[in-house]
Amino acid sequence: MTLMHQDRPLDHIVVDPSTEPYWAGTRSGVLKLRRCTACGEPHWYPRPVCPFCQGDTEWVDAAGGGTIYSVSVTRRAGPIPYAIAYVTLDEGVTVLSNIVDCDLDALRIGQRVKVCFKPAEGGQMLPMFTPA
Numbered sequence: 001m002t003l004m005h006q007d008r009p010l011d012h013i014v015v016d017p018s019t020e021p022y023w024a025g026t027r028s029g030v031l032k033l034r035r036c037t038a039c040g041e042p043h044w045y046p047r048p049v050c051p052f053c054q055g056d057t058e059w060v061d062a063a064g065g066g067t068i069y070s071v072s073v074t075r076r077a078g079p080i081p082y083a084i085a086y087v088t089l090d091e092g093v094t095v096l097s098n099i100v101d102c103d104l105d106a107l108r109i110g111q112r113v114k115v116c117f118k119p120a121e122g123g124q125m126l127p128m129f130t131p132a
């Protein structure tokens with residue numbers, strides 16, 4: 001059986017000043033990460049202080065590619081099944097997201113994916129991933 005993503009309704013997103021650059025990025029099709037200006041390590045989720053060395057951090061653009069670290073298909077949360085996955089970006093950070101626009105039953109750990117953006121309630125764009 002082939003199941004396709006059906007554009008499940010996505011909750012409204014609250015944007016505050018500290019995350020506004022992130023959402024400005026998603027609106028223009030760019031996934032942004034925070035990277036430490038002292039040790040150079042990127043991290044997820046975005047934080048103002050480096051979780052590794054307490055250094056200052058800055059916004060950087062992720063290239064948008066990654067691999068599936070783990071994936072699970074949810075069929076009981078509502079009428080539309082969807083895939084929740086941890087995706088390890090090529091920058092080395094792992095993000096919790098959804099895999100969309102694909103055959104959910106064909107998703108595999110280690111599979112290459114790329115970022116895409118889906119509209120949420122209120123007009124923000126949410127980063128998700130689709131097979132590369």
Ligand SMILES: [Zn+2]
Pocket residue numbers: 036037038039040041050051052053054055
């Ligand atoms: Zn650091």
